[in-house]
Amino acid sequence: MSTRHESGPIAWMTRHGVAPNILMLVLVVGGLLMTTQIRQEVFPDFSDDAVTVTVPLPGASPEEVEESVILAIEEELRSVEGVEEIRSTARESVGQVVVDILAGADRNRVFQDVQQAVSRVTTFPDDAEAAIVALNSRKRPVLDVLLYGDMDEWGLRQAAEELRDALLLDPNITEVELRGAREMEIHVEIPEARLREHGLTIGQVATVLRQSALDRGGGGVKTSAGEILLRVQERREAAFEFAGIPIITGRDGAVVRLADIATISEGFEDSNTAATFNGKRAIALDVFRVGEQTPISVSDAFHARAPAAMAALPPGLELAVQEDRSLIYKQRLNLLLKNGAIGLALVLLILALFLEFKLAMWVATGIATAFAGTLLLLPATGTTINMVSMFAFILALGIVVDDAIVTGENIYEYRQRGMGYVEAAARGARDIAVPVSFSILTNIVAFWPLMTIPGGFGKIWAVIPVVVVLAFVISWVEALFILPSHLAHVKDSHGRLHRMQQGFSAGFNRFVRGVYGPFLRAAIRWRYLTIACMIAILAAVVSLPASGRMGFILMPQVESEFSQATATLPVGAPMAAAEAVRDRLVTAAERVVAETGGDALARGV
Structure with missing residues (x-):
C-alpha cells in the first residue's frame, strides 16, 4: 500500500494536534460560558405584527356596536397601506378591530397610520368612549396564581394588591398584574x-x-x-x-x-365578571418574566417570597398556583439532557462493539463539541434557550452523530488495512469530506423552508432551522478538522476490553460474509424481483394515508391540564342568570371530581 503523505487543510490539521485542540477548547469552553449568558424563556420572544382598536360603547347591543363603530372604523382603514387583514368583533358594549400588518411592512408606521385613520372617524355615537389604539405586544408569563377566600370584594382586592406589592419587593420579580378584578371607581x-x-x-x-x-x-x-x-x-x-x-x-x-x-x-366598575375558586371569591395574579430573567429564577423567587407575603395577609385567604410554566421549561431541559446522555451512551456502546472504544469515545466527544459550539454561536443569531430551540437540539442530536461516525469508521477502515494512524486519519477524512459536506448541505436545505413560514407561527418555528443549521456546520468542522487529529494520535490498546471488542467484530464480519453477502448477491442477481418487492412495499406505504385511514391535522391534540366548560347566555341576560348557570356547572364538576378521584384528580374548581 502507498504511504504517500496527504496534503491539504485536513491533512495539516491532522498532523498538527495543537490547532485542533485549541479549536475544540474554544468551542467547548466558549459554549459552556455562553450558557450563563443566553436568555432563557419558555417560548421564543417575537413581536405580534398587529394593531388593535378598541371602542367601548356602554349599554349597546352587538348589532348597534357593529353599525355605529365597527363599520365606520373599517371604512377608514381601507386606505391604510401595509395591512394584510382586518378582523372585527362586535360584543355587548364594546367593539374591537384587529389590523394584521403585512410581512415586511414598518410596524410603527402602520400603527401611526391606523391612529390617524381612527381619529378621522366623526360618526361615533355621543356616548362612545375614546378609541384605544394599541400596537400589540407579547408578555412572557411564568406563573398564574389564584388568591381566594371568604372575604368581600373590597377586602380581597386590597389583599391582592398587598400580595402583589410584597412579591415585587423581590429583585427577581419585576411584573405582577391582577386579573379578574373589577376596576375601582x-x-x-x-x-x-x-x-x-x-x-x-x-x-x-x-x-x-x-x-x-x-x-x-x-x-x-x-x-x-x-x-x-x-x-x-x-x-x-x-x-x-x-x-x-x-x-x-x-x-x-x-x-x-x-x-x-x-x-x-x-x-x-359595573362589570358582568366574577371569579370563584372552590366556591370562594378569587382574584388571579399573573407573574411575568422581564428582560434577562429566566422562568426558573422567577418561579423560585415567587415560591420563596409567597409564604411570608401570605402570612401578612388577613386570615382565611389561600393561594393556589394554577400554572407554572417554568415546570414545562424544566421538563424540556431535562428531556434534552436525558436524550443527550442516552445518545452519547448508545454511540459509545455501538461503536465500541463494532470499532474501538477509543474511537467511540472521541466520536461521542465530537457530538458534545458540536452542541457546545452551537451554544457559542447561538446568541449571535438572537436565538434564546426555549422549548422550541431545545426541541431543535433534540432533533439535531440524531443527525449530527452521523458525520462523526462515518468519518471515524472510514479512518478505522484504513487502519485495518495496515496504514499508519496519521496517514489513515488524513486519508480517511479526506475521502469522506465530499460526501459529508453534501450530506450537511442536503440537511440544511431540508430544514431551511421553515424560515419562510409567514406570521406568528412562522416566527416560532424559525428557531428550529437556526439551531439545526448551526449544529450541522459545527458538526462538519468537528468531523473533518478535529476528530481526525484525535484519532491520529491515539495509542494502541491490547487489554481485555480490546480483545472482547475484536472478538465481537470478528463475529460480525463472519455474519456479513456468510449471511448478508450471499443475500445481497441474490438480490442483485434477481434484481427485477427485488425492484418489484420494493415497489409493492412503497405502494402499501403510500396507500395507507391515501385511503383515509391515517388522518392529517396541523397540530396534534394533547391532553390539557385543565377541563373547561362554557355556557353561552342570550345577549342582555342579567348577572344573576349567569351566576345561576355557573353554580350548576360548578356543582356538576364537583360531582364528577368526587366520583372519579377527588383530590387526586383535580386541585379545585
Missing part, C-alpha cells in the same frame, strides 16, 4: 331633584369634577435664586377627597359643594 350619585333645585345638569357636574381632579403644570418663574416651577396638585383618589369640590359659587360667596347635592362612595 368613585361613584357619585345625584338625585334629579337636587339637580333641578340648583339648575344643574349631569354634564355640568361631570365637567367640574373632571377639571378639579387633575394635576396641572403652571409653568415656571425665573427669580434671582433660580427658576421656580409652579404646579397645581388637585388629583383626587378617594371618595372623601371629592366631597369638598365646589360645584356652584354664588355672587354672595355661598358655595354649593359636591357633598351637598350628591352621595359619594367608593366601589367597583
Whole structure:
C-alpha cells in the first residue's frame, strides 16, 4: 500500500494536534460560558405584527356596536397601506378591530397610520368612549396564581394588591398584574331633584369634577435664586377627597359643594365578571418574566417570597398556583439532557462493539463539541434557550452523530488495512469530506423552508432551522478538522476490553460474509424481483394515508391540564342568570371530581 503523505487543510490539521485542540477548547469552553449568558424563556420572544382598536360603547347591543363603530372604523382603514387583514368583533358594549400588518411592512408606521385613520372617524355615537389604539405586544408569563377566600370584594382586592406589592419587593420579580378584578371607581350619585333645585345638569357636574381632579403644570418663574416651577396638585383618589369640590359659587360667596347635592362612595366598575375558586371569591395574579430573567429564577423567587407575603395577609385567604410554566421549561431541559446522555451512551456502546472504544469515545466527544459550539454561536443569531430551540437540539442530536461516525469508521477502515494512524486519519477524512459536506448541505436545505413560514407561527418555528443549521456546520468542522487529529494520535490498546471488542467484530464480519453477502448477491442477481418487492412495499406505504385511514391535522391534540366548560347566555341576560348557570356547572364538576378521584384528580374548581 502507498504511504504517500496527504496534503491539504485536513491533512495539516491532522498532523498538527495543537490547532485542533485549541479549536475544540474554544468551542467547548466558549459554549459552556455562553450558557450563563443566553436568555432563557419558555417560548421564543417575537413581536405580534398587529394593531388593535378598541371602542367601548356602554349599554349597546352587538348589532348597534357593529353599525355605529365597527363599520365606520373599517371604512377608514381601507386606505391604510401595509395591512394584510382586518378582523372585527362586535360584543355587548364594546367593539374591537384587529389590523394584521403585512410581512415586511414598518410596524410603527402602520400603527401611526391606523391612529390617524381612527381619529378621522366623526360618526361615533355621543356616548362612545375614546378609541384605544394599541400596537400589540407579547408578555412572557411564568406563573398564574389564584388568591381566594371568604372575604368581600373590597377586602380581597386590597389583599391582592398587598400580595402583589410584597412579591415585587423581590429583585427577581419585576411584573405582577391582577386579573379578574373589577376596576375601582368613585361613584357619585345625584338625585334629579337636587339637580333641578340648583339648575344643574349631569354634564355640568361631570365637567367640574373632571377639571378639579387633575394635576396641572403652571409653568415656571425665573427669580434671582433660580427658576421656580409652579404646579397645581388637585388629583383626587378617594371618595372623601371629592366631597369638598365646589360645584356652584354664588355672587354672595355661598358655595354649593359636591357633598351637598350628591352621595359619594367608593366601589367597583359595573362589570358582568366574577371569579370563584372552590366556591370562594378569587382574584388571579399573573407573574411575568422581564428582560434577562429566566422562568426558573422567577418561579423560585415567587415560591420563596409567597409564604411570608401570605402570612401578612388577613386570615382565611389561600393561594393556589394554577400554572407554572417554568415546570414545562424544566421538563424540556431535562428531556434534552436525558436524550443527550442516552445518545452519547448508545454511540459509545455501538461503536465500541463494532470499532474501538477509543474511537467511540472521541466520536461521542465530537457530538458534545458540536452542541457546545452551537451554544457559542447561538446568541449571535438572537436565538434564546426555549422549548422550541431545545426541541431543535433534540432533533439535531440524531443527525449530527452521523458525520462523526462515518468519518471515524472510514479512518478505522484504513487502519485495518495496515496504514499508519496519521496517514489513515488524513486519508480517511479526506475521502469522506465530499460526501459529508453534501450530506450537511442536503440537511440544511431540508430544514431551511421553515424560515419562510409567514406570521406568528412562522416566527416560532424559525428557531428550529437556526439551531439545526448551526449544529450541522459545527458538526462538519468537528468531523473533518478535529476528530481526525484525535484519532491520529491515539495509542494502541491490547487489554481485555480490546480483545472482547475484536472478538465481537470478528463475529460480525463472519455474519456479513456468510449471511448478508450471499443475500445481497441474490438480490442483485434477481434484481427485477427485488425492484418489484420494493415497489409493492412503497405502494402499501403510500396507500395507507391515501385511503383515509391515517388522518392529517396541523397540530396534534394533547391532553390539557385543565377541563373547561362554557355556557353561552342570550345577549342582555342579567348577572344573576349567569351566576345561576355557573353554580350548576360548578356543582356538576364537583360531582364528577368526587366520583372519579377527588383530590387526586383535580386541585379545585
